[in-house]
Amino acid sequence: MTNKTVQSVRGFVDILPEDVWKWRFIETTAREVFQLYGFEEIRTPVLEKTDLFSRSVGEATDIVGKEMYTFTDRSGDSLSLRPEGTVAVARAYLEHGFAKNRPESSFYYLAPMFRHERPQHGRLRQFHQIGAELFGIPGPEADAEVIALQADLLSRLGLKDFSLVLNSLGCRVCQPQYHQRLVNFLEPLAPQLCPDCRRRIQSNPLRVLDCKEAECQSLLRSQSVPRISESLCLVCQDHFSELQAILKTLELEFILDPFLVRGLDYYTRTAFEIYPGRAGGRSRTDAISAGGRYDELISELGGPSLPAVGFALGIERIILQLPELPPPATKPALALLAVGSSARRLIQKLARELKANGFPARADLKGGSLKAQFHRADRGGAELVIIIGEDEIKDQTVMVRDLKKSEQEKVPAKDIVSYLSNRLK
RNA sequence: GUGGGUGUAGCUCAAUUGGCAGAGCACUGGACUGUGGCUCCGGUGGUUGAGGGUUCGAGCCCCUUCACUCACCCCA
Structure with missing residues (x-):
């Protein structure tokens, strides 16, 4: 820094x-x-x-x-x-x-x-x-x-x-009357008050009354300080x-x-x-x-x-x-991972389609090793991960993996929306 | 505006009297060439907030400045 x-x-x-x-x-x-x-x-x-x-x-x-x-x-x-x-x-x-x-x-x-x-x-x-x-x-x-x-x-x-x-x-x-009464009361005491209070008598006399100096407080307490309630x-x-x-x-x-x-x-x-x-x-x-x-x-x-x-x-x-509160639970996200550049195009397109159906789908935009993509998906809070690679492109499927259960299955690409609808209620 | 405390990696913090700037987490790569978390191994990352001074030598001492923080002040 x-x-x-x-x-x-x-x-x-x-x-x-x-x-x-x-x-x-x-x-x-x-x-x-x-x-x-x-x-x-x-x-x-x-x-x-x-x-x-x-x-x-x-x-x-x-x-x-x-x-x-x-x-x-x-x-x-x-x-x-x-x-x-x-x-x-x-x-x-x-x-x-x-x-x-x-x-x-x-x-x-x-x-x-x-x-x-x-x-x-x-x-x-x-x-x-x-x-x-x-x-x-x-x-x-x-x-x-x-x-x-x-x-x-x-x-x-x-x-x-x-x-x-x-x-x-x-x-x-009644405000000006009280103000005057208070100033009249405080002025004779000024020499015994702290420097701040001496200044306050003119600038903001009410502030004298809750000065933190112990000496000012005891001095005031020994007197009968005029109160606004008596001047209303x-x-x-x-x-x-x-x-x-x-x-x-x-x-x-x-x-x-x-x-x-x-x-x-x-x-x-x-x-x-x-x-x-x-x-x-x-x-x-x-x-x-x-x-x-x-x-x-x-x-x-x-x-x-x-x-x-x-x-x-x-x-x-x-x-x-605020009392300690847990942050609100975020909607479970769907992460889409790709192996290969043509798959990368596909997942972004598919993610957009899923979003149009109301699923918070996030295509991995950075790429790199599948491992790295998985790592990001996991850190990002994804519950389900959809993987598309050469195999999936070939047989028109997508791989859906449940990160919590560590289970995965192949789903026909055309059925993915209804599959997810069942899966995520 | 006044006075005190504190500034070391993105985060949390070490560093003996003034003597080689470090660890954990995070990030990243590998072990495991298309599978995350757990483990192990490696790597990136710093003009020690900034500027000046003293010194053979400064994260450490001195001055200045900036930021944060606490109290005053003020106020929500």
Whole structure:
């Protein structure tokens, strides 16, 4: 492996055949669940105008501020590879008149996202999300529906142990008030906090609350930290407590975490994350799914005032949590081997004919000794091998060998299709 | 973006103090000229991630760089 060979771009990885079946499993399971819930698939472009993300996700967020793949195209427009899915779907929802003609719409997507982060376990620069957006329903029923969908999807995928962490971030009325209360609370403590936290007081005060430094934690625990729940307006309080009641009715367990934060600016009210494991300890591992309500996004994009709630789930992170599964059994293959060049023509022709009849027939394309051809057939998982050589050409037959039983018999060439039909059911 | 760890054949890993770069698997050929798996024998495959330095001599020490990985950060 010399460095002269071309390598893939950092953080962009190949998904090899030995792993692709996991992806397909996740994708088809997701599509099944979405169909049950009445969500429709939508596909939006990987490129959007940079402006779309900076005004919605937030100019100051890390995602927009330092992680986007942004470039100027030949006509001078600033474009970005999408760092997340929600905003693009909201754009499409507006652009195609759904907001007007069918405000209650629900969409899902399975798509690659791009963020220029430092690659790490479960964190790539091109990563893949399964996401869903439910538009037009203001009540907590919509939040609960979306959460139930995630839970159903995860358990269908075989992930039995996960915990749902829940919080309300408040709306555009109560959010700024809480923010100010928190900053007022933290500023006097700043000298005793770690350098990171001192910086966070301005940039992201909520992050101070789950700092990993023991000293910060004990300091905060000795004070009565203001909680968002105490600052919520009445409407937000109602929404949040109703949601909790619905989740209980649906028998969906959750853990309240007043310090749960979202990294994108458009979220209001409900915010949730799903972590692997029962404990709900959310400091150790990364969330496998997250989302929330974003009632202001549509209007901030220039549309009417319409509520929405959605989530996104990281496929790579799901795969890391997937229980050990045996790869699905592949259809038994038929290998066709040839001795001699005229036989080689015949097997390729015969293989094509067999494929037309639905048999996964694979003619050996490389040739060489029969032994080598047998070896490849065996390694390739063939159960039956058809051999054609001079003898078979002469008497218009083919030799059919069962690799498992180590038995073989001659079959008239013209009968091969019906012979195989009996043989392989 | 910050800090730590690791890079040796396609894969998994050896190599004494700085002293001839190796094994297993895989691939390939033969034993067995038209019959796979098992066994035995042989072969291909490496600028030791890359570049520079120290040294009679570097896989090993030093510097730089790239990649992977872990923690921070961020987030799905």
